[in-house]
Amino acid sequence: MEAKTxxxxxxxxTNDDGTAKNVGLELLGAGRGLAExxxxxxVGVVIGNSADEAVKSxxxxxxxxxxxxxxxxxxxxxxxxxxxxMYTLVEKYGPTSILIGATNNGRDLGxxxxxxxxxxxxxxxxxxxxxxxxxxVAWTRPAFGGNLMATILCPDNRPQIGxxxxxxxxxxxxxETRKAEVIKEDIHxxxxxxxxxxxxxxxxxxxxxxxxxxxxxxxxxxxGVGGPEGFKPIKELAAVLGxxxxxxxxxxxxxxxGHSHQVGQTGKTVGPKLYxxxxxxxxxxxxxxxxxxxxxxxxxxxxxxxIFNVADYAIVGDLFEIxxxxxxxxxxxxA
Amino acid sequence: xxMLVCIKQVPDTTEIRIDPVKNTLIRDGVPSIVNxxxxxxxxxxxxxKDTDPSxxxxxxxxxxxxxxxxxxxxxxxxxxxxxxxTDRCFGGSDTLATSYILSSAIKNIExxxxxxxxxxxxxxxxxxxxxxxGPEIAEHLGYPQVTYAIEASVVDGKVKVKKEVEEGFxxxxxxxxxxxxxxxxxxxxxxxxxKSKMAANRAEIGVIVCDDMPNxxxxxxxxxxxxxxxxxxxxxxxxxxxxxxxxxxxxxxAKKLFATLVADGII
Numbered sequence: 001m002e003a004k005t006x007x008x009x010x011x012x013x014t015n016d017d018g019t020a021k022n023v024g025l026e027l028l029g030a031g032r033g034l035a036e037x038x039x040x041x042x043v044g045v046v047i048g049n050s051a052d053e054a055v056k057s058x059x060x061x062x063x064x065x066x067x068x069x070x071x072x073x074x075x076x077x078x079x080x081x082x083x084x085x086m087y088t089l090v091e092k093y094g095p096t097s098i099l100i101g102a103t104n105n106g107r108d109l110g111x112x113x114x115x116x117x118x119x120x121x122x123x124x125x126x127x128x129x130x131x132x133x134x135x136x137v138a139w140t141r142p143a144f145g146g147n148l149m150a151t152i153l154c155p156d157n158r159p160q161i162g163x164x165x166x167x168x169x170x171x172x173x174x175x176e177t178r179k180a181e182v183i184k185e186d187i188h189x190x191x192x193x194x195x196x197x198x199x200x201x202x203x204x205x206x207x208x209x210x211x212x213x214x215x216x217x218x219x220x221x222x223x224g225v226g227g228p229e230g231f232k233p234i235k236e237l238a239a240v241l242g243x244x245x246x247x248x249x250x251x252x253x254x255x256x257x258g259h260s261h262q263v264g265q266t267g268k269t270v271g272p273k274l275y276x277x278x279x280x281x282x283x284x285x286x287x288x289x290x291x292x293x294x295x296x297x298x299x300x301x302x303x304x305x306x307i308f309n310v311a312d313y314a315i316v317g318d319l320f321e322i323x324x325x326x327x328x329x330x331x332x333x334x335a
Numbered sequence: 336x337x338m339l340v341c342i343k344q345v346p347d348t349t350e351i352r353i354d355p356v357k358n359t360l361i362r363d364g365v366p367s368i369v370n371x372x373x374x375x376x377x378x379x380x381x382x383x384k385d386t387d388p389s390x391x392x393x394x395x396x397x398x399x400x401x402x403x404x405x406x407x408x409x410x411x412x413x414x415x416x417x418x419x420x421t422d423r424c425f426g427g428s429d430t431l432a433t434s435y436i437l438s439s440a441i442k443n444i445e446x447x448x449x450x451x452x453x454x455x456x457x458x459x460x461x462x463x464x465x466x467x468x469g470p471e472i473a474e475h476l477g478y479p480q481v482t483y484a485i486e487a488s489v490v491d492g493k494v495k496v497k498k499e500v501e502e503g504f505x506x507x508x509x510x511x512x513x514x515x516x517x518x519x520x521x522x523x524x525x526x527x528x529x530k531s532k533m534a535a536n537r538a539e540i541g542v543i544v545c546d547d548m549p550n551x552x553x554x555x556x557x558x559x560x561x562x563x564x565x566x567x568x569x570x571x572x573x574x575x576x577x578x579x580x581x582x583x584x585x586x587x588x589a590k591k592l593f594a595t596l597v598a599d600g601i602i
Contacts, residue, residue, distance in 0.1 A: 083474075105500075107466050108480070108483075110470075111468075111471045112470045114471075116474055119562050121430070123466060123467055138566060143464055144461075144462055145348035145461055147353065148360055148569075149569050150567070150568045152563050152564065153566050154563050155564060156562065195510045197509070200505065201503070202505070203503040214501065266371055288348075312578065313596075314577050317585045317588040321586065322585050322592065326589050326592060329589075330593070
């Protein structure tokens with residue numbers, strides 16, 4: 001389809017309680033510069049149930065216009081309802097570009113939407129720019145398990161769509177005095193159009209929750225922890241830092257810790273502010289999942305471990321002696 | 336129960352090295368494997384077949400002739416039939432074109448094998464990492480989809496899927512036919528037996544070329560049918576050596592680490 005405007009849209013994913021997920025607000029921060037270069041408005045698209053809070057957040061974090069689709073059927077994400085709502089909006093307004101957070105739901109929705117629109121989608125981007133020659137969005141993303149970066153253009157089809165990794169971009173400074181034009185769109189999806197049904201939610205109990213993608217600090221253990229009980233000092237350090245516990249594939253495959261903790265190619269891709277790798281050798285499949293962390297501390301006995309190639313702090317020594325001292329010192333500092 | 340599992344043959348990305356001089360990927364000599372997520376998808380299908388021996392599992396791959404090796408490997412693990420869709424004119428297809436070709440091939444195969452109740456795909460392939468082809472096949476076929484599955488069963492004519500979400504798991508029921516993409520479950524895929532390997536080696540693999548699909552729109556395949564274009568590729572910048580801390584004792588190392596982190600404002 002042809003773009004009807006030069007506007008850049010950001011999909012503001014909502015939680016079941018109608019608040020905005022962080023990633024959508026981050027993408028408003030990333031989208032501002034792109035929208036200006038494209039010569040259009042920055043539009044937040046909120047889909048949810050009783051989503052007034054999300055509309056407020058989208059406004060406060062920089063949207064010029066907020067398009068909102070509100071309804072009970074959008075309370076919990078379903079592919080069918082969200083794809084229909086987004087498709088209907090895009091048909092009506094014709095934006096030139098759309099950014100979607102690369103959450104599980106975003107990566108479920110993105111290909112469904114782009115395929116219906118017969119346009120291009122670039123998945124899991126880590127960097128965005130405007131291509132100087134053509135004025136298209138230049139979407140940059142890792143491939144081959146992080147061994148290669150590719151910059152992708154979608155020159156002839158509109159809208160150009162990308163999913164963008166959470167935690168890569170920063171939110172703009174909050175400004176609760178900002179005003180945005182709010183457009184309410186009445187789009188409803190009947191029950192029989194939604195072909196999937198949520199039967200049960202199994203949320204991990206507080207403390208058990210493994211939200212690696214959203215974590216600011218991750219403390220991970222690998223083969224070097226030696227066994228399930230070897231995760232004890234790792235969990236203790238994580239507790240004082242308010243961190244999430246991660247693991248390498250070696251530790252997960254050995255059955256020392258659940259797969260939901262796994263960081264790497266067949267696990268989660270993470271980008272926390274601080275990543276502490278303990279007893280992890282640094283196989284490429286692990287590094288692919290954590291190399292975009294802002295600061296990396298690696299603790300390993302083996303001075304030649306490849307993990308040290310990506311570490312900002314390379315700590316050579318025994319994690320079982322180092323971690324308890326570090327934990328105690330941090331505890332004292334925070335006391 | 337009639338199930339289709341999509342299989343991609345991929346380079347083993349854990350074996351890929353960077354040429355330190357040219358700063359490019361060294362792909363020569365890198366072994367080809369079955370995409371691990373596709374192996375998990377096959378395992379979920381095989382588990383449904385375990386409970387319903389009348390169920391059938393058909394395998395489909397798109398790629399060069401060499402991809403037959405991956406299909407045979409999967410036949411040995413748990414497939415009844417296998418098809419390869421292959422043609423020079425498919426070269427350069429992005430995910431939209433690839434999913435269009437696969438969905439066209441699925442319609443062809445259904446004329447022989449009957450309609451599929453569930454189509455399983457891996458969450459993503461480990462070379463492209465896009466996670467797009469599965470949902471796009473579902474869209475081309477107009478089927479519901481459930482992504483990030485780690486378990487699947489058939490209950491009262493519906494597929495019941497345990498899927499991974501950021502906060503834990505959800506149990507989703509879906510009408511059939513549907514498409515399910517699979518991430519790493521808590522169990523390992525089964526191994527083939529010597530006997531099943533030998534049978535798979537002898538198995539005939541159905542080949543589908545572009546001309547076999549008279550209804551396919553040739554404007555929508557290959558480079559021409561691909562809205563996304565690769566502008567450039569590059570290897571990610573390597574981090575220059577970080578600060579090394581290696582004191583005479585672990586205690587001294589730990590204390591120095593703590594002091595450094597505090598001084599640098601990390602904690």
